[in-house]
Amino acid sequence: MFGLGASEMILLGIVALIVIGPKDLPNMFRTLGQFTGKARAMASEFSRAMEAAADDAGVKDISKSIKAAANPQAFGLDKAREAAGLKDKPASATAKLSxxxxxxxxxxxxxxxxxxxxxxxxEAAQAEMDADNADFMSAEAADTTDTPPKPKDEAKA
Known part of the structure; x- marks a missing residue:
């Protein structure tokens, strides 16, 4: 309420109690409540009066027309097309183009x-060729590492 926190409301209550007094404080709150109620009633009455004036001036009709203009079907373009006979042609140029x-x-x-x-x-053929090449390369590598080197003494004999 009015952007006041709980501590600020308590401080205002204490100040009001001291300044106004404990006997007159309930009467002041009652008067304040009646004033607030009257202000709200006047605001709602003013709002209703403005809405009634807007209805009399045709503002709602204008807003409906604007909303309908945003939606071509509600605006009545379909009726204009029907009146022009555009919907009756099944083989129009647009249909042929479509x-x-x-x-x-x-x-x-x-x-x-x-x-x-x-x-x-x-890609499948390339993957198969790559797999075959990898097998061949691993077989060659295995052949060269599996045979032990000949000793130098046996090579001379």
């Missing part, structure tokens, strides 16, 4: 899928 775009999309998707399959086949 069909052409769908066909192009399908063609591109098929080509991309084929390219992906080819790439996977190449």
């Amino acid at each position: 069909a052409e775009r769908q066909a192009a999309k399908d063609k591109i998707s098929a080509a991309a899928a084929q390219a992906a399959e080819d790439r996977q086949a190449r």
Whole structure:
């Protein structure tokens, strides 16, 4: 309330008790409560009066029109299209263009899928070749380290 903390409220209560006195303090709080109630009632009455004036002036109708303008379907463009006969044409240029775009999309998707399959086949073949090379290299390394070197004395004999 009014940005006051508990300690500040206690301090104000003590000061009010000393300045006003214990006999008149309840009457002052009652008067303060009645004043606050009247102020709230006046504020709500003012708010209702302003809303009524806005309704009479047509502010709500304008706000509805603005909201409808943001949504073309609610604004009535569909009715205008129906009146112009634009919805009755099933094979319009837009529909033909849409069909052409769908066909192009399908063609591109098929080509991309084929390219992906080819790439996977190449990667699998490369991995197989790498595995074969690794086996061959490890076999060669094993062959050279398994045979012990000949002693120098036996080589001369």
